[in-house]
Amino acid sequence: MESITKNAISIEKVQSSKIALVDFDNLAFGSVFSDHMLVCDYRNGAWENPKIVPYGPISLAPAAKIFHYGQSIFEGMKAYKDDTDSIFLFRPKDNHKRFNISASRMSMPELPEEYFMEGLKTLLELDKAWIPQSEGSAMYIRPFMFASGEGFHASPADAYKFMICLAPSGPYFAGKVKVLIEEKYSRSANGGVGYAKTGGNYAGQFHPTQLAKSKGYHQVIWTDDHKHENIEEAGAMNIFVRIGDTLITGPTSDRILDGITRKSVLEVAESEGIKTEVRTITVTEVVAAAKDGSLKEMFGAGTAAVISPIAGFGYRDTDYELQEVENSYAALFKKRITDIQYNRAKDPFGWRVEV
């Protein structure tokens, strides 16, 4: 069954909403969940009908492979509400495509587009009142899939669960971040799973990130695992560097997530006539540029934090600070992208999708 209609999604509503308990003016990131969630099981080689049910615990066998062999993938998206209470998504089909790219790398079944898109829309309409409207807030959307099939044999599971949960969220970072260029640990291998949005890629970052935090940094900048010479990603964000007036970001590869914010930034830059280069960025050139003053900006780009300006970086026991710039690219990209997301501006790119 490769196509579904909204009618095929069964809906069981909560008896009473929890929404009154939520302080929408002080939302943290991803820690409050809306009334409903979507659940869809894959069994015997096929996806069953999706169900929307009250948000609540799920029950799994202790031998479910999610607990043992890490078959899990996810996406991170946002829904935005404008002044007229219309709901918008940002490039949602790109999230669906990437979800399936992740699925196939992790030997998990692909999810038909309709399940993803209709599931999202139906759930968002139902929990529309939960979409925050204050500046910097949005409905964070977490589609995810994991192995529910059982057994201790190290091989793909025979059953999976696809789910969508909604978390009205405030900003991911509270301001500019200080980063540490990592030279010991790495995030991903050539030929590995770095380009997939799979759980293990994140757990592996926690320890190095905690170490960086204990030294006063917020985030790690990942470099290649061979010589730690190429700048690859910033935690769960792609990374951009501005040297002079040129905007540079690394090429995507099997080590790097093909970020939707990253490619949107590149398109906005082009439309603004900003010179961009997609090529390997070396630590050496960034340090040299920091020293000679040509390093104007660095920022991370990702759905959760949108554009996250970097205030400075640490490298080999030296800290390099970035000065404030007047015509900040980071500020420009953030404004242009969020204006499209919140339906405050025209969308010449065709990115916005009304629910």
Added chain:
Amino acid sequence: MESITKNAISIEKVQSSKIALVDFDNLAFGSVFSDHMLVCDYRNGAWENPKIVPYGPISLAPAAKIFHYGQSIFEGMKAYKDDTDSIFLFRPKDNHKRFNISASRMSMPELPEEYFMEGLKTLLELDKAWIPQSEGSAMYIRPFMFASGEGFHASPADAYKFMICLAPSGPYFAGKVKVLIEEKYSRSANGGVGYAKTGGNYAGQFHPTQLAKSKGYHQVIWTDDHKHENIEEAGAMNIFVRIGDTLITGPTSDRILDGITRKSVLEVAESEGIKTEVRTITVTEVVAAAKDGSLKEMFGAGTAAVISPIAGFGYRDTDYELQEVENSYAALFKKRITDIQYNRAKDPFGWRVEV
């Protein structure tokens, strides 16, 4: 609370055992589970008292971090029963040590040794009747821990669950295996998590292994992610190569699991006066040795498969077969190690631990 006694483990027994339903003469690997399991929660910075309860589903919030960020670790052990119904473990404290090494790499709390050892012993005594006695069978033991704490923020969870499940199991492989030397995909990065027994390391292997299977191989031989020139691991086993009469295995590193079977093989080899080398093994030398006839044996070593002889390997579209040898090291190690495990021989190394 860093120490517990057996009395601190609460026990809720099943009302009626499922053991009569199990065909102990035809056990698969890791697909039947004993009557009970151990569960121990970590909350507010401390481990609570372990509980033994009937094996059955566990309930988790959809936002539990295990589903999103891959914080999961495990161990693989076996319990053996001899003719007098005594129960034995093999080097169990080494599993506990490695469990904590994995935990700290994945930013998870360490588990005190007593929780691990007393938990194992209490559970095994309770489900003693489930330990299979037929040749090649054993009780496979799966201690594991995962993030039960909630939230979509990509950071370590604040709550964890440690569990032990028991699976009476037959052999992992049904005979000699054909392997493929992998040159595109890799298992782990320098500075990554390869040395930790964490779920993501296994999920990442499934796709390449499925591709190898579709070409008629059983298993992938992992090489370094940079040049694919060094032979590192064989799926969930460490790898040994015998060239002439010298036994060679790669050194452990942050990419390679420090296998308990591997180090036991090295100790047995030494006690047998076999010349061993722990050093980088290159694909080039193995292929050359296969061509000139000096490649006598290759085998994997790991708890699940014990010693798994390799019948041949594929490399760059050529298949290399290994001839049967008379004085097989693989057969010798398998006999010496399993004789100790099943209490059929003296244990000069002090590896066997009676429960």
